[in-house]
Structures are given as structure tokens and as C-alpha cells.
Amino acid sequence: MKKTTTALAALLAFTVAGCAGDTTSGAAAGKDTADGKNATAHPFTLDNCGTKVTYTSAPRKVVTLNQAAAEILIHLGVGDRIAGTGYEIEKPSADVAGQYKKIPQLSAKGGTVKHEKLLEAQPDFVYSSFASFLTKEEAGDRKELHDLGVPTYLTEFDCAYHQAVPDANFDMLFEEYRRLGKIMGVPEAGEKLAAEQKAVVDKAVGEAGKRDKPLKVMWFYSTFEGTPWAAGPGGLPQHISQLVGVENIFADAKTKWAEVSWDEVAARNPDVIILADLTRGEPNDTAKEKIALLKKDPLTSKLAAVKGNRFITLPGAAMDPSYGSASVVPALVGGLKKLG
Numbered sequence: 001m002k003k004t005t006t007a008l009a010a011l012l013a014f015t016v017a018g019c020a021g022d023t024t025s026g027a028a029a030g031k032d033t034a035d036g037k038n039a040t041a042h043p044f045t046l047d048n049c050g051t052k053v054t055y056t057s058a059p060r061k062v063v064t065l066n067q068a069a070a071e072i073l074i075h076l077g078v079g080d081r082i083a084g085t086g087y088e089i090e091k092p093s094a095d096v097a098g099q100y101k102k103i104p105q106l107s108a109k110g111g112t113v114k115h116e117k118l119l120e121a122q123p124d125f126v127y128s129s130f131a132s133f134l135t136k137e138e139a140g141d142r143k144e145l146h147d148l149g150v151p152t153y154l155t156e157f158d159c160a161y162h163q164a165v166p167d168a169n170f171d172m173l174f175e176e177y178r179r180l181g182k183i184m185g186v187p188e189a190g191e192k193l194a195a196e197q198k199a200v201v202d203k204a205v206g207e208a209g210k211r212d213k214p215l216k217v218m219w220f221y222s223t224f225e226g227t228p229w230a231a232g233p234g235g236l237p238q239h240i241s242q243l244v245g246v247e248n249i250f251a252d253a254k255t256k257w258a259e260v261s262w263d264e265v266a267a268r269n270p271d272v273i274i275l276a277d278l279t280r281g282e283p284n285d286t287a288k289e290k291i292a293l294l295k296k297d298p299l300t301s302k303l304a305a306v307k308g309n310r311f312i313t314l315p316g317a318a319m320d321p322s323y324g325s326a327s328v329v330p331a332l333v334g335g336l337k338k339l340g
Helices: 003-019 065-077 092-099 115-120 142-147 169-181 187-207 236-244 260-268 287-296 325-339
Strands: 046-047 051-055 060-062 082-083 124-130 152-154 216-224 228-231 255-261 272-277 311-315
Touching: 003 255, 003 287, 046 169, 060 065, 060 272, 065 082, 065 124, 065 228, 092 216, 124 325, 142 152, 142 287, 152 169, 152 272, 169 260, 187 325, 216 236, 228 260, 236 325, 272 287, 272 325, 311 325
Parallel strands: 060 082, 060 124, 124 152, 216 272, 272 311
Antiparallel strands: 046 051, 216 228, 228 255
């Protein structure tokens, strides 16, 4: 309790001092020139997940509540402003590993950032890819942080925990890059990243073959106490399925990541099983473990997709909105072509 009180007092002092230096309007203050002549004019307000958030200046001490959020900021060229991150679930990709390893970890691998650790980092901006992390039980809810003078950004893919997002698509992710670029005072970097990733997706979609009858696929993410979890509607896997012309067998589920059953999997009989390759250390997380499980189970071992090794392995973290999501499309198209 004493440590929390001390951290809170420090953060309050930090944020009050910051606010005192940002009393001018956007027009009077002009552009934040710290990042170049094309930087964003602050302050400005965004409607983010139904909450109006004002960003008074380009953040200098950011806390990202998960690895994917940190990697997006690194790709925007502002990784050196990340004061801490958490929820690391996989080895960072080679192109960001050097910068990522320099960021202080505010939680154990696979663990979440707690409110006390967040306060100790004295952030001036908090960014999360998951609504469940911005709660009183975790890093603190958004109102609480905003009342402390710390603006937040929550991905529009997860405004409400676990719920399907109508018409979720890559345009939402590209807009997130633009918004983060604007918040961080590097709008051109946001535009550039969005354009680069859009080109990757468009090229792959153009190379996708067409079939008279779409292949049925299962996006097999993980298991929990033996029960499989698969992609449902309202997430990027469903959108990618539509882009490349395959049918997600659980498109009628109630959530974007659905708890299903092996009986349902067998009854829907996918032509191809897309395996999330995860390195969190949970049971059956890796693609290799998933294949062994499918081949061992009395029910799934009889499926034609399992007997025929009709598997496509993709990075599990990239199935949630992240910098790696665009690369899923060419990887899936290539995998489908190899399977014939």
C-alpha cells in the first residue's frame, strides 16, 4: 500500500507539471516540432471506442500494455519513447528484437501490467490492444488514467472484451497506424506504415486462386483444459478468410475467438486446419503440439485434413491485430497453393 501511494503521488506530480506546460490551444501552440516539420498539431481529440480522449502533446514516456502494441510503435519509429511494456507472449521478430529488448518489462512473460507498476513508470500515454488490460484489476481503467492526466488508446478491434466487431477489416488496422502516428507526432510514419502494409495485403489477395467451391478452414488458436478455441466472426481471421476465398467453419460463432468442441470440429469437417504457432508455453500452444494432439485424438485423427496433413502454420500473435497481421495473408495464400 505504501509503495502504491508513493507511486501515485509521483505520477500526480508528473502529470500536473505536464498539464501546466500545455495550457495553449492547438492554434496558438503551433506544431510539435520535436519530430520534424510535419509533426502533428497538438492538442487534438479523438473518439476512441466511444471515449473522447484529448492528446495535449506528443508522448515521451509511453507504456504499452502488450507486446503487439510495443512492436507497432517501434515500426512507427518511436520505440525509444516506450518506458515499459508487458504481456510478452512470443519471441520478438528479428526486425524489432534489438529495440524491443531494450524496453523495460513491467510484467513477467505472459503476465499483465498491474496498476502499481504502471504508475511507477510515470507514463504520459498508455496504449493497449486488449480491453481486459484497461480495468481496475489490471493496469487501471481508462477513466481513472484520464483523471490522472494520462491519455490512453485502445484498439478499435477490442473496445469490448472478446466481442465480435462488425465488419472488422484491415482498414481498421491501417487507421490505427495513422491515429498512433498522429498521437505520437509522426503522422507521416503512420501513413507510410499503413501504405506499406496495405500493399502487402493487396498483392497477396491478387495472387489468391479462385475455386468453384471454397475450401472450409478452421483457425485453431489454442486449447484450454482440453477444449479448442477457434476464430469466429468479427476479427481479422474471418476477414482474411473472406479476402482469400475460404470459408471459416466457425463464422457463425458468437465471439471472435470461440470456445468450440471436438465434436463440432469433426461435424464441420474442415478441408484445411490453420494452426496458430504460439510460444507462450501453454499446453498445445505450438503448431507441432497441435498436430500431435489432432493426430492422437480418436475423433479428429479420422478427419481427412488431419490424415492428409492439410495444415497451414501461421504466427499465432499475428491472428490478433498487430504489425504481423498483414503478413498472414501472403503466408495463407502460399500455404493454400502448396496444398493444392
